[in-house]
Amino acid sequence: MKQPGRMWVIVALAVLLALPTAAQAEMFVEGLLGGTTAADMGSPSFHQKDLTPPPPAPPPPDTLPDGIDSLLKFQTNGATSPAVIGGIRLGVYFVPTGTLGCNYPDWMKYFGFYTDFTYHKLNVTRTPCAVTDFTDAGNFNGYFPGSFSSTGYVATWAFMFSGRYGFLPDSEVPFGRLQPFIGVGPAILFTGMKPQAVAFNGNTVGGYAQPGGDFAVVPALAVDAGIRYMVFPHISLDLSFRYRYAQPNFKFNFTDIHGGTSNLNFSPTYNLFSGLFGVAYHF
Numbered sequence: 391m392k393q394p395g396r397m398w399v400i401v402a403l404a405v406l407l408a409l410p411t412a413a414q415a416e417m418f419v420e421g422l423l424g425g426t427t428a429a430d431m432g433s434p435s436f437h438q439k440d441l442t443p444p445p446p447a448p449p450p451p452d453t454l455p456d457g458i459d460s461l462l463k464f465q466t467n468g469a470t471s472p473a474v475i476g477g478i479r480l481g482v483y484f485v486p487t488g489t490l491g492c493n494y495p496d497w498m499k500y501f502g503f504y505t506d507f508t509y510h511k512l513n514v515t516r517t518p519c520a521v522t523d524f525t526d527a528g529n530f531n532g533y534f535p536g537s538f539s540s541t542g543y544v545a546t547w548a549f550m551f552s553g554r555y556g557f558l559p560d561s562e563v564p565f566g567r568l569q570p571f572i573g574v575g576p577a578i579l580f581t582g583m584k585p586q587a588v589a590f591n592g593n594t595v596g597g598y599a600q601p602g603g604d605f606a607v608v609p610a611l612a613v614d615a616g617i618r619y620m621v622f623p624h625i626s627l628d629l630s631f632r633y634r635y636a637q638p639n640f641k642f643n644f645t646d647i648h649g650g651t652s653n654l655n656f657s658p659t660y661n662l663f664s665g666l667f668g669v670a671y672h673f
Contacts, residue, residue, distance in 0.1 A: 416483040416502070418626070420670035421476075426510050428470040431658035433519075434538065436462040436587050436599050459525065462589050462597050466519035466538045470512060475664050477508030483554070485565075499565060502552045504573070507545070508664075512581070514540040521589040521597075535590045536597075542583035544662065546634060548612040550575040563620045571630075573614035579636045579660070580607050587654060599654045601642035610636035610660070618670075626670045634662040 437459070481504025484494045516539035523532055550573035556566025582605045589597035616630025642654045 416485045416499075416672060418479075418481050418504075418670040418672040420479040420481070420506075420628075420668045422479055422506065422508060422666050422668045423474070423476050424664055424666035425472055426475040426662060426664040427472045428512065428663070429661040430467050431470070431514065431660065432656075433464045433466050434585065434587060434654055434656035436464065436589070436597060436654045437652055460597065461524045462534075462536075462587075463522040463524070464519055464536055464538050464587055464589075465522065466517050469515050469517055471515050473511040473513070475508055475510035475666070477506050479504055479506035479668065479670075481505070481550075481552070483552075500553055500555065502554070503550065504552060505547070505549050507547050509543065509545045510664075512542045512544045512583075512662075514538065514542075514585075516586075523589070536588055538585065538587050540583050540585035540656075542581065542603075544660070545580040546577050546610065546612070547580075548575060548577040548610075548634075550612060550614060552614075554618070562623050567620045569618040569620070571614070571616055571618060571628075573612075575612055577610040577612045577634065577636075578607065579610040579634070579638070581605070581636075581638050581660075583640050583656065583658075585640075585642070585654060585656060599642070599644065599652065601644035601654055604640040604642055606638035606640060608636050608638045610634050616666070618668075624672045626672065628668045628670065630666045630668070632662075632664040632666060634660065634664075636660040636662075 481502060483502035484498035486493055516537055518535065518537050521534045521536035522530075523534060524530055552571055552573040554569045554571035556563075557568040557570075559566045582603055584603040585599070585601070587597070587599040588595060611634065613633045614630050616628050618626050618628035620626045637657065637659055640656045640658075642656075644652060644654075
């Protein structure tokens, strides 16, 4: 049996959202979706511990020496694959109306605060690269071809202080329907990485690292610039650009192809660029 009472309640709520209001509510919850990419993240170093007996004579300078502990420096551009980013945001502007409305001074309507949580993958595409080889004593052994890649992710919890300005005011949205905004603040960045590094000695593999994953939690800086449009007093859409900066450190300990305990260190610099589209409900 149909329940017309419920239908009328839904219709009434929809009408209330669309009706003009005397003042715009300024606390909001928002869903975010967009794309992200990253600049060059730097190069890893691979310390290879070799347990095989050293050769009786020095090896030729153009070969990866057997039996000598090596420090391999991968000179790679660390190119990342574009990824989809998604998240959720909760924010407030300091006006006397809405859920957290107080008797703020009028000038505070231009300022607010929001916090959001976003997630995306961060994969370094497999890239041929040059490998510089040194012994533990610091002696140069030569250059070798190699490749580096990794899979990973980034989750960011940001705390943003925001400023805005209103254009196109009307009776429904006195502050202005079109609202450019900026935001800046600290963030906590949760990130994981699972790398693979290969150095070739002629046609054979001279060094190989696939050590599993590592996880880091580091402070970050986030900066936003965007524009919001109030479709209704309680519904808005926005487009924004976000930049994030962080410097995590990963260290992987593992047994390499020669049976020795080795490690791979990677201290990338994250310069992350994201474009975000948001749909917000103001209450």
